[in-house]
Amino acid sequence: MNHLTETQLQGLADGTLRGPEGLAAREHCETCAGCDAELSAYGALVRTLSALQDPPPPLDFTASVLAAVEVRETQLSQRRHTLLASLPAAAMAIFAIAGWALSTTPAAHVDRLVDGVTVLRHLFGVLTPVFNAMRLPLGLGAFVFLAVVLTALSRTLRPIHARAPGN
Numbered sequence: 048m049n050h051l052t053e054t055q056l057q058g059l060a061d062g063t064l065r066g067p068e069g070l071a072a073r074e075h076c077e078t079c080a081g082c083d084a085e086l087s088a089y090g091a092l093v094r095t096l097s098a099l100q101d102p103p104p105p106l107d108f109t110a111s112v113l114a115a116v117e118v119r120e121t122q123l124s125q126r127r128h129t130l131l132a133s134l135p136a137a138a139m140a141i142f143a144i145a146g147w148a149l150s151t152t153p154a155a156h157v158d159r160l161v162d163g164v165t166v167l168r169h170l171f172g173v174l175t176p177v178f179n180a181m182r183l184p185l186g187l188g189a190f191v192f193l194a195v196v197l198t199a200l201s202r203t204l205r206p207i208h209a210r211a212p213g214n
C-alpha cells in the first residue's frame with residue numbers, strides 16, 4: 048500500500064476517516080513508521096487545537112457595546128431629523144416645478160418637457176431616502192401627493208406636446 052496522503056492522515060487524527068478506508072489507513076500506520084510518526088504529529092495538533100479556548104472578552108465589553116449602540120442610535124435619529132427637515136424642501140421643489148409647468152406658455156418646446164422630466168427624476172432621487180426613512184404612511188402620502196402633481200403636470204403639458212410643431 049502507498050503511504051497515506053495528508054488528507055488521510057488528518058482524517059485519521061481528527062476521527063473523520065472511518066469505515067474500510069479508515070481501517071486500512073490505520074493498519075498501514077501500524078506497519079509504516081513514517082506514516083505513524085506523521086499521524087502522531089497530526090494527533091498532537093488536533094489535541095492542541097481542540098484545547099484552545101476563545102479569549103475572555105474584555106471586562107468593559109458590555110459597556111463598550113452599549114456605548115457603541117447608543118452612538119449609532121444618536122446618529123440614526125440625527126439622520127431622521129435631517130430627512131424630516133428635507134421633506135418640506137422636497138415639497139417646495141414639487142410646488143416650484145408645478146408652478147413652473149403651469150406658467151409655461153403653450154408655445155413651449157418639447158425640450159422643456161424633457162427638462163422637466165429630468166428635474167422630476169432628480170426629485171425622485173431626493174425623495175427615495177425620505178420614503179425609506181418615513182416608512183409606509185408618510186412615504187405613501189408623499190407618493191400620492193407626487194402622483195397628484197404628476198397628473199396635474201401631464202394634463203397641463205399634454206396640449207403643449209400635442210400642439211408642438213412637427214408632431
Ligand SMILES: [Zn+2]
Pocket residue numbers: 049050051075079080081082083
Ligand atoms: Zn506509510
